[in-house]
Amino acid sequence: MERLTGSGTLIFYMGLGSNLLNGGSALFKGHLLACALAAVLLVSMVAARLARRRLKVTPLIPERVTQGQPFEIACRVENEGKKTANDVNLRILGLPRSTGLENEFGPYLGNLEPGQIKTGSWQLTLPKRGRYAVQAIHQATVFPFGLWRDWYRHEVGRSLLVYPKFHPLLTLDMPVGRKYQPGGMALTSNVGDSTEFLSVREFRAGDSLRMIHWRSWARRGKPVVKEFQEEFFCRIALVMDTFLSAQEVKERRADFEAAISLAAAISDQISRDEYVIDLFAAGPELYQLQAGRSLAYLENVLDILACVEPCIEPAFQKLEPILLDGLENVTTTVVVLLAWDEARMRLLRAVTERGCALKVIFVGENLGDLSGVDDFAPGHQTLTAQQIRQGVDRL
Known part of the structure; x- marks a missing residue:
């Protein structure tokens, strides 16, 4: 039943109902209607399978979004084959039903000629924070009558993080101080206080010979040492x-x-x-x-x-x-x-x-x-x- 479109589902139940109304009566020919509708569905199933083309599907999924904020997932579809792909539409698998995508196909891309590229997108909103898995994308066709879907499954295996929604603070009042950090700024970055030396000065008794700045000594003609800022x-x-x-x-x-x-x-x-x-x-x-x-x-x-x-x-x-x-x-x-x-x-x-x-x-x-x-x-x-x-x- 998942492969039937809305129109296909209607035809299926019409055929089932006509059979039930017939009730074995020789006067009411409901079974003929049921056979005709079944034939239409059968032709749709065979034609959709024959018309199916494997396309190159490239999903464009953001890594991080914010809870309750609209975002977009796009999908780039390219026909690398030599035959036209008819009545193409897409579906994402793995996102929760609250997005409205689990049982709905879209967007509809129509026909893709050989070498043609089209892009479809979904506008989504996820109401809960957490990690979501986008498992796969179905590339389906409803050719020729729009009654039956036949699809290829393209595995994606991507995760989507939904951040908690928050209102930025204007001020945060907290007591802070400064402490010496073993390992210093090399552990963090060179922003702010830096372990790079700040300047050079003349050599003084007791200074370590390792701190001598040899280029400055050669330029000035007297020993100078490097000065560092505490971390x-x-x-x-x-x-x-x-x-x-x-x-x-x-x-x-x-x-x-x-x-x-x-x-x-x-x-x-x-x-x-x-x-x-x-x-x-x-x-x-x-x-x-x-x-x-x-x-x-x-x-x-x-x-x-x-x-x-x-x-x-x-x-x-x-x-x-x-x-x-x-x-x-x-x-x-x-x-x-x-x-x-x-x-x-x-x-x-x-x-x-x-x-x-x-x-x-x-x-x-x-x-x-x-x-x-x-x-x-x-x-x-x-x-x-x-x-x-x-x-x-x-x-």
């Missing part, structure tokens, strides 16, 4: 709380998605400055990423946030050791929390004990007693999912 810069840790109980996964899904959007907005704001970002998120998998200053791009952070799912088992025991190991070089930790309990309190206490400044943001309604939070993060904020969806300008 200090800001490094921000963003910690994403993913723990929800099995019951809360459905009840607080909106809060979780809002927290993801907020984390994306914070990452976007931080990436505009010369900071190094460490992202920590513990879900079914543990995610850790260092980005910023050209070590990686904002897209790398959003790649992770696109795929993070709630964790129904407390994730702090798994997250805390890895987070604390990297805090020696972190100046500020921004934590997005979904609740407040003893495990989360221990995490914040451990962060502050390592000399890191804290900024804490809670997401949700009716979070209960938040006493004790100000002991670790004075001026913490609480936002609802609706506020985040409407857009938060300042944090």
Whole structure:
């Protein structure tokens, strides 16, 4: 039935109905109508198979799109054969039914003469973030009567990442400092503070002979040494709380998605400055990423946030050791929390004990007693999912 077009499906049921109405009566010749319609369908099936031509199909699929934002998938089709390909149309396989593509063929490209190239496109909107697989593209023909489809399946095997939708922040107020970073800017880029020497100066007693700048010595006729700038810069840790109980996964899904959007907005704001970002998120998998200053791009952070799912088992025991190991070089930790309990309190206490400044943001309604939070993060904020969806300008 999948290969029947709308018209073909109508003819099929007309033939079936005429047979049922006939009921074995010799007076009503309904079976003749059924045979005629069956013959038309049979001719369509044979003709479509004979008219089918294998074409070169090149899908043009974006790697990343944003949740709820329209985007386009295009497909370039070329007839490399010597015969005309008749009544060509296309279908994408693998995207969810919410896009309206799973059972619909289109666009219709018509006939392709030998050597001719045509391009078709789909306008899509994906309402949920995540990773989607575009499995294949059907190149079909409905020749000659538009009743039956015959197709070739072109494997694609491409993935499409849907980023969480977020509203960019205008300002992000957080306490920051500068710490010495082992390995220096060679780990990040040459943006901002640099390990390249800044200047040369005259040699002084106690200077290392390795620091001598030989070309300048030859030019000036006296020893000179290179001067370096110390490698200090800001490094921000963003910690994403993913723990929800099995019951809360459905009840607080909106809060979780809002927290993801907020984390994306914070990452976007931080990436505009010369900071190094460490992202920590513990879900079914543990995610850790260092980005910023050209070590990686904002897209790398959003790649992770696109795929993070709630964790129904407390994730702090798994997250805390890895987070604390990297805090020696972190100046500020921004934590997005979904609740407040003893495990989360221990995490914040451990962060502050390592000399890191804290900024804490809670997401949700009716979070209960938040006493004790100000002991670790004075001026913490609480936002609802609706506020985040409407857009938060300042944090």
